[in-house]
Structures are given as structure tokens and as C-alpha cells.
Amino acid sequence: MKIKEIIVVEGRDDTAAINRSLDAETIETHGFGMSDAMWKQIEKAAETRGIIVFTDPDYAGEQIRSKIRKRFPDCKEAFLPQAKALKGSNIGVENATPDDIREALKKARCTENTGNAIFSMEDMVSCGLAGGPGSREKREKVADALGIGYGNVKTLLAKLNGFGIAREEFYGVIQSIDHKSNQE
Numbered sequence: 001m002k003i004k005e006i007i008v009v010e011g012r013d014d015t016a017a018i019n020r021s022l023d024a025e026t027i028e029t030h031g032f033g034m035s036d037a038m039w040k041q042i043e044k045a046a047e048t049r050g051i052i053v054f055t056d057p058d059y060a061g062e063q064i065r066s067k068i069r070k071r072f073p074d075c076k077e078a079f080l081p082q083a084k085a086l087k088g089s090n091i092g093v094e095n096a097t098p099d100d101i102r103e104a105l106k107k108a109r110c111t112e113n114t115g116n117a118i119f120s121m122e123d124m125v126s127c128g129l130a131g132g133p134g135s136r137e138k139r140e141k142v143a144d145a146l147g148i149g150y151g152n153v154k155t156l157l158a159k160l161n162g163f164g165i166a167r168e169e170f171y172g173v174i175q176s177i178d179h180k181s182n183q184e
Contacts, residue, residue: 005052006045013094021098046072052108054078056092078108079149107147112164119160127174145173
């Protein structure tokens with residue numbers, strides 16, 4: 001698998017994990033140590049090949065992702081569920097399997113600034129993603145299946161609308177998760 005875009009990661013261990021998984025180029029932010037030279041590299045990559053932001057599924061990773069997305073709102077984003085990025089108490093892209101990294105990158109999406117809200121809080125409640133027992137776990141499964149990163153119900157709602165997830169795709173995932181739950 002070859003990725004056209006340049007993948008923006010946090011550090012060299014993430015780059016090593018990417019290189020074990022597929023043929024791709026990376027730019028490392030070195031955590032919060034985001035230098036002017038690094039920003040210029042990302043800008044050039046965004047203009048020429050496009051970028052995919054692929055940071056750790058933790059607070060620091062989300063802060064770095066947010067800074068990059070603010071400067072490059074048309075970037076693609078790839079997400080790993082925390083459970084697939086854990087090794088002991090360490091959380092990071094570098095801990096994921098090559099299959100999980102490839103899967104996350106296949107699901108990379110760009111925010112669509114259409115302003116059209118397809119989903120509402122009523123959808124979240126009616127699908128069991130808010131206000132009920134097991135709603136957190138179900139949100140985790142939905143976010144993982146769609147590759148949009150976990151969040152509370154408001155964050156999930158914003159991501160569904162922001163990434164332009166189609167109702168058919170969303171309800172297909174809900175149906176699949178409900179079907180698997182009924183089989184257990």
C-alpha cells in the first residue's frame with residue numbers, strides 16, 4: 001500500500017511504525033516542539049501532495065492535531081482507537097499493528113465545511129449513542145468503524161457532520177454494530 005499524501009506524525013517511533021506498515025513519507029512534529037521549519041515542511045507538503053494528520057489518540061495528540069487542522073483545514077485526518085494504540089500504559093501510533101495503521105489510513109477523511117448538519121442529537125439518542133446504558137461503548141465502536149476518532153456525543157455529532165458522513169454509511173455501521181451485539 002502506498003500513500004500519496006505525506007503523513008504528519010508526532011515522532012520518530014511513529015515514523016518507524018508507518019514505515020513497517022506501508023510505503024509513505026512522514027513529517028514529525030516532535031510533540032509540541034513545532035518549529036518554523038516544520039511548519040514550512042507541512043505547508044509545502046499540503047500544497048504539493050496533501051497531508052494526513054495521524055497523531056496519538058491522547059490529549060497531547062489531539063492538541064497537536066488541532067493546531068495543524070487550524071492552519072490546514074483541508075487536511076485529511078486518520079485516527080486510531082485508543083485500544084489499538086496501547087502497549088502497557090503507553091499510548092501511541094507506534095504501538096499499533098501494521099494492519100491497524102493501514103486500516104486507519106485507509107479511512108482518512110477530510111473535513112467538509114459545507115455547513116449542512118445531516119445529523120442531530122435526536123439521531124444520537126435514537127441510535128443509542130447518548131443518554132443510555134452502553135452509549136459510550138457504542139460510540140467507540142461507531143467511531144472506530146468510521147475511522148473518525150472517539151469523542152463524547154457532542155464531539156461525535158460534530159465529526160459526523162464535519163467529515164460529511166453519509167446517512168447510509170452511518171446507519172450501515174449502526175446496523176452492523178446492533179447485529180453483532182444481538183449475536184453476543
